[in-house]
Amino acid sequence: MSNFEISDSEFKRFSDLVYQKTGINLHYGKKQLLQSRVNKVLRKRGILSYKDYFTLIVNDNTENELHEFINLISTNVTHFFREERHFEFMRDVWAKEILAKGTKTVDIWSAACSSGEEPYSIAITLKELFGDTQIVSSILASDISTKVLNLAQKAIYPKERIDNINKELIKKYFQEGTKSAQGYIKVKDDIKRMINYKRINLIEAFDNINSFDIIFCRNVMIYFDLPTKEMIVNKLYEHVKPGGYIFVGHSESLNGLNSKFKYVMPATYKKE
Numbered sequence: 001m002s003n004f005e006i007s008d009s010e011f012k013r014f015s016d017l018v019y020q021k022t023g024i025n026l027h028y029g030k031k032q033l034l035q036s037r038v039n040k041v042l043r044k045r046g047i048l049s050y051k052d053y054f055t056l057i058v059n060d061n062t063e064n065e066l067h068e069f070i071n072l073i074s075t076n077v078t079h080f081f082r083e084e085r086h087f088e089f090m091r092d093v094w095a096k097e098i099l100a101k102g103t104k105t106v107d108i109w110s111a112a113c114s115s116g117e118e119p120y121s122i123a124i125t126l127k128e129l130f131g132d133t134q135i136v137s138s139i140l141a142s143d144i145s146t147k148v149l150n151l152a153q154k155a156i157y158p159k160e161r162i163d164n165i166n167k168e169l170i171k172k173y174f175q176e177g178t179k180s181a182q183g184y185i186k187v188k189d190d191i192k193r194m195i196n197y198k199r200i201n202l203i204e205a206f207d208n209i210n211s212f213d214i215i216f217c218r219n220v221m222i223y224f225d226l227p228t229k230e231m232i233v234n235k236l237y238e239h240v241k242p243g244g245y246i247f248v249g250h251s252e253s254l255n256g257l258n259s260k261f262k263y264v265m266p267a268t269y270k271k272e
């Protein structure tokens with residue numbers, strides 16, 4: 001079967017659906033990307049047109065087709081200890097505040113966790129900071145994409161993904177694969193046990209979500225328009241403990257949003 005070319009009106013139908021279901025703003029420049037990703041599905045499944053695929057997605061009451069489609073279009077680039085300044089801030093500023101307050105439990109939410117590198121970096125940081133104390137830490141790791149959540153839960157990565165981590169931390173927190181798993185590393189179980197995984201769509205209501213000392217909401221807001229960003233940030237505000245923080249990506253900011261968070265440093269805001 002040859003490649004299909006998506007028309008402007010078909011692209012608009014798909015991008016409207018993406019916006020409505022995920023908040024992601026797929027602008028016209030993403031047309032080729034959408035076309036090539038959807039083409040692969042059409043070819044693989046023998047679906048004859050974009051129209052047929054669209055109908056399949058919107059008519060599926062289980063929403064499995066929709067989830068698969070979201071897996072297809074979401075951008076999941078991430079790496080361990082990405083944007084290190086946040087981890088330095090946790091160590092140099094936040095941990096001291098927690099210890100000074102005598103806090104007994106800390107809760108952190110990685111709200112667009114992709115394949116898990118972010119929550120595992122958080123868990124390792126917490127172990128290093130509080131491992132020898134009575135403080136109990138837990139992490140919620142969520143994403144809209146079921147595909148990346150499955151990867152996160154497996155916690156197995158090609159070895160080169162940890163090239164930027166210092167050798168001592170690798171020894172403590174990762175296990176090297178042998179035999180058929182040669183070339184892969186696995187996050188150790190005591191780190192994995194600190195994390196709960198959940199599919200959460202940031203544009204939908206947050207059910208049964210507690211409050212957190214820090215919410216990492218990094219490198220996802222870049223895909224949202226201003227009203228969507230503002231709506232999400234204000235919802236997240238309600239789930240940050242007083243004195244807690246929200247971290248956004250270093251190319252993102254809360255500038256221009258009507259929000260109660262107070263600026264601390266680039267990409268870092270506090271709930272007072």
Ligand SMILES: C[S@@+](CC[C@H](N)C(=O)[O-])C[C@H]1O[C@@H](n2cnc3c(N)ncnc32)[C@H](O)[C@@H]1O
Pocket residue numbers: 021022023024074075076077078079082111112113114115118142143144145148200201202203217218219220223249
């Ligand atoms: C580029 S990754 C960022 C991963 C990580 N936070 C980091 O900074 O490395 C963006 C993630 O946002 C997720 N995402 C996109 N729209 C979302 C939504 N509406 N709700 C929750 N997650 C979403 C994507 O599935 C993807 O895994």
